[in-house]
Amino acid sequence: xxxxxxxxxxxxxxxxxxxxxxxxxxxxxxxxxxxxxxxxxxxxxxxxxxxxxxxxxxxxxxxxxxxxxxxxxxxxxxxxxxxxxxxxxxxxxxxxxxxxxxxxxxxxxxxxxxxxxxxxxxxxxxxxxxxxxxxxxxxxxxxxxxxxxxxxxxxxxxxxxxxxxxxxxxxxxxxxxxxxxxxxxxxxxxxxxxxxxxxxxxxxxxxxxxxxxxxxxxxxxxxxxxxxxxxxxxxxxxxxxxxxxxxxxxxxxxxxxxxxxxxxxxxxxxxxxxxxxxxxxxxxxxxxxxxxxxxxxxxxxxxxxxxxxxxxxxxxxxxxxxxxxxxxxxxxxxxxxxxxxxxxxxxxxxxxxxxxxxxxxxxxxxxxxxxxxxxxxxxxxxxxxxxxxxxxxxxxxxxxxxxxxxxxxxxxxxxxxxxxxxxxxxxxxxxxxxxxxxxxxxxxxxxxxxxxxxxxxxxxxxxxxxxxxxxxxxxxxxxxxxxxxxxxxxxxxxxx
Amino acid sequence: xxxxxxxxxxxxxxxxxxxxxxxxxxxxxxxxxxxxxxxxxxxxxxxxxxxxxxxxxxxxxxxxxxxxxxxxxxxxxxxxxxxxxxxxxxxxxxxxxxxxxxxxxxxxxxxxxxxxxxxxxxxxxxxxxxxxxxxxxxxxxxxxxxxxxxxxxxxxxxxxxxxxxxxxxxxxxxxxxxxxxxxxx
Numbered sequence: 001x002x003x004x005x006x007x008x009x010x011x012x013x014x015x016x017x018x019x020x021x022x023x024x025x026x027x028x029x030x031x032x033x034x035x036x037x038x039x040x041x042x043x044x045x046x047x048x049x050x051x052x053x054x055x056x057x058x059x060x061x062x063x064x065x066x067x068x069x070x071x072x073x074x075x076x077x078x079x080x081x082x083x084x085x086x087x088x089x090x091x092x093x094x095x096x097x098x099x100x101x102x103x104x105x106x107x108x109x110x111x112x113x114x115x116x117x118x119x120x121x122x123x124x125x126x127x128x129x130x131x132x133x134x135x136x137x138x139x140x141x142x143x144x145x146x147x148x149x150x151x152x153x154x155x156x157x158x159x160x161x162x163x164x165x166x167x168x169x170x171x172x173x174x175x176x177x178x179x180x181x182x183x184x185x186x187x188x189x190x191x192x193x194x195x196x197x198x199x200x201x202x203x204x205x206x207x208x209x210x211x212x213x214x215x216x217x218x219x220x221x222x223x224x225x226x227x228x229x230x231x232x233x234x235x236x237x238x239x240x241x242x243x244x245x246x247x248x249x250x251x252x253x254x255x256x257x258x259x260x261x262x263x264x265x266x267x268x269x270x271x272x273x274x275x276x277x278x279x280x281x282x283x284x285x286x287x288x289x290x291x292x293x294x295x296x297x298x299x300x301x302x303x304x305x306x307x308x309x310x311x312x313x314x315x316x317x318x319x320x321x322x323x324x325x326x327x328x329x330x331x332x333x334x335x336x337x338x339x340x341x342x343x344x345x346x347x348x349x350x351x352x353x354x355x356x357x358x359x360x361x362x363x364x365x366x367x368x369x370x371x372x373x374x375x376x377x378x379x380x381x382x383x384x385x386x387x388x389x390x391x392x393x394x395x396x397x398x399x400x401x402x403x404x405x406x407x408x409x410x411x412x413x414x415x416x417x418x419x420x421x422x423x424x425x426x427x428x429x430x431x432x433x434x435x436x437x438x439x440x441x442x443x444x445x446x447x448x449x450x451x452x453x454x455x456x457x458x459x460x461x462x463x464x465x466x467x468x469x470x471x472x473x474x475x476x477x478x479x480x481x482x483x484x485x486x487x488x489x490x491x492x493x494x495x496x
Numbered sequence: 497x498x499x500x501x502x503x504x505x506x507x508x509x510x511x512x513x514x515x516x517x518x519x520x521x522x523x524x525x526x527x528x529x530x531x532x533x534x535x536x537x538x539x540x541x542x543x544x545x546x547x548x549x550x551x552x553x554x555x556x557x558x559x560x561x562x563x564x565x566x567x568x569x570x571x572x573x574x575x576x577x578x579x580x581x582x583x584x585x586x587x588x589x590x591x592x593x594x595x596x597x598x599x600x601x602x603x604x605x606x607x608x609x610x611x612x613x614x615x616x617x618x619x620x621x622x623x624x625x626x627x628x629x630x631x632x633x634x635x636x637x638x639x640x641x642x643x644x645x646x647x648x649x650x651x652x653x654x655x656x657x658x659x660x661x662x663x664x665x666x667x668x669x670x671x672x673x674x675x676x677x678x679x680x681x
Contacts, residue, residue, distance in 0.1 A: 319535060320531040320532075320534070320535055322538070323531070323534045323535040323537070323538035323539075324531070324534055326538065327534060327537065327538045327541065330538070330541045330542065330545060331541060333545070334541060334544060334545050334548065337545070337548050337552070338548070344551075344552075344555050346574070347555060347558060347559055347562060348558075349573075350562055350566075350573045350574065351558055351561065351562045351565075353573055353642070353668075353670055354562065354565040354566065354569065354571065354573070355565070356668075357569065357571075357637075357642055357644070357668065358565060358568075358569075360644055361637050361644065362644070362645055364633050364645065364648050365630060365633055365634060368630065382651070382652055383649070383650060383651040383652065384648070384649070384650040384651075385647070385648070385649045385650075386647065386648045386649075387646060387647035387648070387664075388644060388645065388646050388647065
């Protein structure tokens with residue numbers, strides 16, 4: 001599938017030396033020190049740290065494709081050969097190269113990671129046409145070890161010798177020259193003749209004897225010698241080579257920022273400017289099997305997918321699990337509540353009983369209060385009879401017929417009575433008063449509910465004052481303690 | 497035993513996978529049915545519990561009203577005894593009358609006939625001044641017994657300043673009590 005431009009990550013340029021890894025992506029750089037075991041391979045901890053650092057450095061999203069990595073590796077173990085092959089078709093040519101590699105190198109092609117670059121050599125007059133190649137090979141284990149780590153970090157790496165990558169810092173065609181890179185513990189030398197690398201060697205660094213070897217390798221045929229390195233030593237080497245061996249050297253300025261080295265910058269220049277010959281790349285596929293067992297190598301989206309699936313499963317199962325887990329508990333609680341329903345029926349019964357008692361309490365005192373309040377001065381009641389159905393009968397006397405009429409009007413106006421009937425009104429023989437017999441019926445409880453019957457605050461105060469003024473005699477007007485209503489003055493119950 | 501050919505092995509393998517899938521689906525369906533049934537029952541229980549909770553909440557206000565009425569009437573129906581209530585109520589009425597200043601006269605008790613709402617009826621006679629009479633009428637409902645005064649008769653007494661009081665008192669049957677129809681009470 002063709003990747004869309006916005007999805008692509010910019011390429012990463014990497015150099016892996018014996019002691020460090022430098023990575024450059026656009027303007028961002030990364031330096032990671034390397035730790036190797038006795039056999040020169042990276043330790044497991046180092047691989048993990050390296051992969052994690054690169055992973056973090058890249059910041060690649062799960063949906064983005066792997067970034068392409070141009071990776072330069074040190075000259076240790078790298079061999080260069082020039083070969084000439086007869087012309088052949090493309091398929092056969094590859095087989096021929098493989099056969100030639102098998103002949104030229106001490107290891108079989110399966111054990112090597114190798115690559116080649118076609119050279120533009122002119123055939124000699126009369127000679128048969130042959131294709132010249134420059135072949136570079138290194139032990140497969142080494143490249144695959146790096147490829148595994150870089151693949152795990154989310155990169156799609158290709159490899160090339162760092163010594164050849166540095167040459168891209170100089171303008172092409174190169175002609176005959178040499179490049180010496182000064183490392184922490186070794187010097188990498190590559191010699192060019194007519195722009196074609198012919199010698200690639202590594203010298204231990206730190207003793208004069210080794211510089212002798214380097215000077216010997218440079219020899220007198222080589223033109224300019226370019227020195228690279230970032231640890232401050234190139235200046236010393238240049239001076240020493242000039243003073244002791246008469247070799248003129250030139251230092252190549254390579255930026256010394258994070259992730260930058262001569263090889264890294266050379267790779268970038270080769271990739272971006274497309275000048276000079278194509279890079280010689282090792283044929284090495286990054287096999288996921290060689291990645292190892294880094295924890296982060298689990299794809300992040302898969303991890304999240306597993307979490308989401310688990311969450312969905314929990315959401316699906318939870319309602320059923322709730323039913324299974326809580327059903328018993330809820331049943332017990334419900335049974336306990338239902339057993340308490342007997343108490344509710346008792347509450348119902350007692351409530352209704354007391355309510356009935358309240359509603360059926362006959363308002364005898366209210367009736368007596370209203371009689372006393374409505375009674376005109378001089379009125380006398382001889383007997384009163386009431387029952388809980390509301391039937392009232394009164395017998396007494398008043399001064400005249402007008403008082404009887406007023407008395408009845410006041411009772412009706414109180415709103416307490418349904419009807420008030422003067423059944424008998426007879427003047428006394430001396431015509432001084434009238435004897436009356438009155439019957440009445442009070443209203444049902446629901447119609448009496450809104451009435452305010454009883455003495456007002458002022459009447460209570462007045463009754464108290466009268467009580468005090470009359471020698472605190474309950475028999476002469478004031479109501480005894482605990483009475484809800486005071487009997488107003490003027491109402492007298494006859495006693496013989 | 498004859499060695500199976502590749503074709504037979506493939507057939508056996510496919511059959512095994514098919515049976516396994518069937519069993520997984522069948523068991524899964526049964527399991528789902530069981531779980532679904534459990535969930536339906538659980539939801540029913542939750543609905544019952546919610547309904548019951550609402551009912552209990554409604555009873556809380558009713559219980560508070562009941563408590564208020566019990567305090568108002570000094571009456572706890574649960575503590576009343578049918579066997580002793582008539583005697584206790586009679587004694588309480590007479591004590592209240594004496595305390596109000598009424599001279600207790602004739603007291604007659606008669607068991608209720610015909611009405612299941614009443615336990616007994618009492619005829620009470622006494623005499624006293626007007627405040628004593630009204631005081632007794634007022635205290636009658638707070639004596640702690642389910643008493644309803646059926647009728648009141650107040651008439652003049654032979655002694656000056658005194659009234660003759662005649663009451664018919666009904667003692668309600670709190671056990672077999674039923675909601676009566678509305679009366680003119």
